[in-house]
Amino acid sequence: MLFQAVILALAAIARAQSSLTLGNATYVAAGVFPTDAFASYYNSPTATNEQPQPVVTNVLTGQAFPHALTDPNNIPVNDTADPRTLPPSPLDPSLAGPLVQSAFNQILSLANPNNTAWGNNSNCARCLAGLEVGKSLAVASAGSVPTLAVQLCNYFKFSTTCEQTYGILALGQVITQVLAAADVGGYDGQNICNNFVSGLCPLPPPSPLNMTGYFAKPKPANASAPAPSGQRVKVLHMSDFHLDARYATFAEANCTSSLCCRANNPNSHSLNQVLLPAPRYGYFTCDTPYDLALSALQAIPALTGTEGTGFDFTVYTGDLVSHDPENELSQSLIEYTEASLYGLYKKYLGSGPLYAAIGNHDSYNQASDAPVMLGTQLGQANLSTQFSWNYDTLATLWENNDWISSDVAAMARAHYGGYSVARPDGLRIITINTDLWYKANYFNYINMTASDPSGMLRFLADELQAAEDAGERAWIIGHVLSGWDGSNPLNNPTNLFYQIIDRYSPHVVANIFFGHTHEDQFQIFYANNATNASAATAGAVAWIAPSITPLTNLNSGFRMYEVDSKTFDILDAHTWYTNVSSFHALDNQTAQGPTFVYEYSTRAAYGKNVSWPATAPLNATWWHHVTEEFEQNPSLIQQFTAYQGKMSVLSPNCTNPTCVAAKICYMRSGSGPLGKLCTQGFGSVQ
Incomplete structure (x- = not known):
């Protein structure tokens, strides 16, 4: 453990610079699949008329997953091997x-x-x-x-x-x-x-939240962030990869239900003819095929200037697995995808550690994670541990890749896949399982008057207190965003989360990171539940990352941050994308693959008219000033909207006053209750 800490510290010093250079302006991926990505394959990985079918090993059993699991021509209808957990039944x-x-x-x-x-x-x-x-x-x-x-x-x-x-x-x-x-x-x-039942009941109001005695210590007077070092490091942020190992090149990309680019999912109006053949590198209605996955992973080091050095570290905000219908999912498919992608990340992203959060699709049943107390309530122990297979798999993969220690892996197994890492450079990384506030998780509808029945937010608050006591800064990593338009999170847990962020901002919480929407967004947290949302009360900001998957109607993209090596504030963010509209022209040839291009610098795009020192961080105060600029110049919201969809030709405009006001409201909403107060209907560009 000491040796690993020393290596991390030396690597951070070596990579820290007062100004950072990027890599190539554009990157054209190779047209031939890199066969060294995996040790072996079930088919020919260089064929252009079908996707590679690599042999992937289960990290817990050491056995290779069978080809039948991902064979695009024979997708399983229902898994029969996974255990089925039911409460005890006294009746004959x-x-x-x-x-x-x-x-x-x-x-x-x-x-x-x-x-x-x-x-x-x-x-x-x-x-x-x-x-x-x-x-x-x-x-x-x-x-x-x-x-x-x-x-x-x-x-x-x-x-x-x-x-x-x-x-x-x-x-x-x-x-x-x-x-x-x-x-x-x-x-x-x-x-x-x-x-779940067509809105038959009105949404009940949030439960009253009593914070008396919740925090171990009061917030320090005049709490503020530390002084910057002037040195910068590079941090990658990826999200929502959604690898589709069952992607069928030239299958129907214009299907009429569920996930397209699947051999078993035609257009119901033309069953005997493919109307829109699925391109080799993906399409707007489909998840990420292996060919796009490897193109993106090869592009990242070249574009970010990290070839041969790697990133200081990488943040991954969840969702590895494809959007399969429920009956086509299984524990094995989740385990396969986790092993495949985390192995590829280790191979292509360099030596720095990767810190990951569970996404709602990184579970089976999808979006399902149950609080441990459920088994006690229903009198059956296995109901408390029914998702342990997943936490064990993830913790083992992360530890085997040298991203976390054995102690931290044990923590992840015990905290629903969440964990905390106190890095030797003074940053504490805290990941949480946001399935526990996601409204599509059925298990969250048990004991809903409680804001934290799983204890995950208690864990977060305790770790932030430990960071404060140690004089550390903290980054919080989750998947499902806590606010925006309020359409994804539940009210009570995100209301509590908001109060926790208020208590530990801005002196401890440096940044928060989410994914889930597949879109480029942000949300600001304010003091006193945003009763006075202003630059003076802005305490923290959450960065919501663009996705690798094009689903739905989006381009594929990723982001890199320039981060102060002492404060861990973000000084600039750089985003790249590839134009999915161009993928049809890349079929049946090996001359070249997708072209990845630079999209924008956050500081340059939004800071032109904001009075802000050139070396000051892009913190919550800066972001509030940006929203004020949006109010003064509504045309800037259209620029934001273009970035939101990663320059997709299918993104709608946002030029009318109602849309502009709604989006500014979303940007200032960090919890479910606050987001639901905004005008609805403009949250997504999909």
């Missing part, structure tokens, strides 16, 4: 059939519009009563709930793949656990009926 299984039929009939009666016994709030009351029926079945006969879910799906035509989506092999087991543990007639149920 022979009685399950009548119970399911009774529950089904009760719910149909509740849904009958001619049933007028529900008062003015009829839709919400019906929904809550239906959840109560489901809860009774989950408590009495847990294995029957997936059967009921499939029947209801078929009857109400929620999906054309009801068994594959809601059966025991998919979401059925998750729904059962949530029904059994949640307060479905109260706050939990109201949120479920708001989010």
Whole structure:
């Protein structure tokens, strides 16, 4: 451990410079797949009419994943090997059939519009009563709930793949656990009926937050960031790679449902003919094929000027795995993708460590991570550990790549994949699992009145206090953003997160990093819950990174920061992209691959009219001044919007006053409750 610390410190000193140079202005990727990316393949990796199929090894078992897992021509319909976790069922299984039929009939009666016994709030009351029926079945006969879910799906035509989506092999087991543990007639149920059942209940207000005694110490008087060193280091930020190992070159890129560029997903209006062949390097409706993945990883060192040196370190804000429909996912596909991509990052990005957070697609079922207390509530220990396989896999990969120590790996296994690293240069990296505040995670709908049922935010606050005590600066890394337009996070946990950031900003929290949206965005945190959002009260900023995947309607991109080596403030950010519109011209040839080009410098693009010292950081105060400039000159929001989609030809304009005001509001919203106060409908360019 001491040896590793010394090496890291020496490397940081060697890389630190008062001014940094970039690499090539543009990078044209090779047209032939680099065969040395993997040791062996199931097919010919240099073929231009199909994607490489590398042999990838499971880090926990040492066994190679079978070709059948990723064969684009034979995608599995439902995994049958993964364990299915259900609460204990006291009822005789022979009685399950009548119970399911009774529950089904009760719910149909509740849904009958001619049933007028529900008062003015009829839709919400019906929904809550239906959840109560489901809860009774989950408590009495847990294995029957997936059967009921499939029947209801078929009857109400929620999906054309009801068994594959809601059966025991998919979401059925998750729904059962949530029904059994949640307060479905109260706050939990109201949120479920708001989010999952067509908004039948109004969204309940955030729970009152009592912060008395929450922090170990009061905030120091006149807390401020340390003085800068004047030396800069390079830090890479990647996000949302979404590798699609099942990508089928020349399959339908204009499919009518789910993930395109898949051999099993045609355009329903033209089943016998491909309308738009999937380009070899990817398309706007598809995730990242191996050919694009390797082109990007080869471009990064050349463009950033880090060939032969590497970055001081890399931040990865989650989502490695493709957007497969639920029935095509499995633990094995998650493990395969994690092993494949983290191996490639180690190979292509140089010697500096990579610090990663779990994305909502880096789990199975997708977006699912359950608090440990669930097993205690339902009386079954394996419900507390049902996602440990993933934390074990990730911690092992990170440790084996020499990015974290064995002690930190043990921390990641115990904290839902989150961990803290106190680097020898004075920076504390804290990663958190934001599935635990993501609104699509079913398990978050248990005990929703609590702001932190998993303890993840308690862990964050304790680590920030340790950083304050040690005189360290901190970077926080997560996946799902905490605010923006409020459409992704839940209210209560992000409200607590906002208060934690306020307590430890600006003297401890130097920067926050998210991904998830696939877009280039930012959000500012203010004192006192943004009751007075101003330059004087701005405390921290979150950088939301562009994605490698083009999904949906975006170009592919990445970012590098110039960072002060003492304060760990960001002094400039550089973003590159490749034009997905040009990929059709690159098929069936090996002369060249995609061209990656420089998009913009953050300081140059947004700082032209902001009075700010040339050596001062791009901190929350600077960003607030930028939003004020947006208010004075609304045309700048159109420039921001172009960058938001990485110069995609498919990004919509934002020129009307409503859109401009909404986006400025999103930029100043760091929590779910604050984001929801903004005018909705302008959050994304997809």
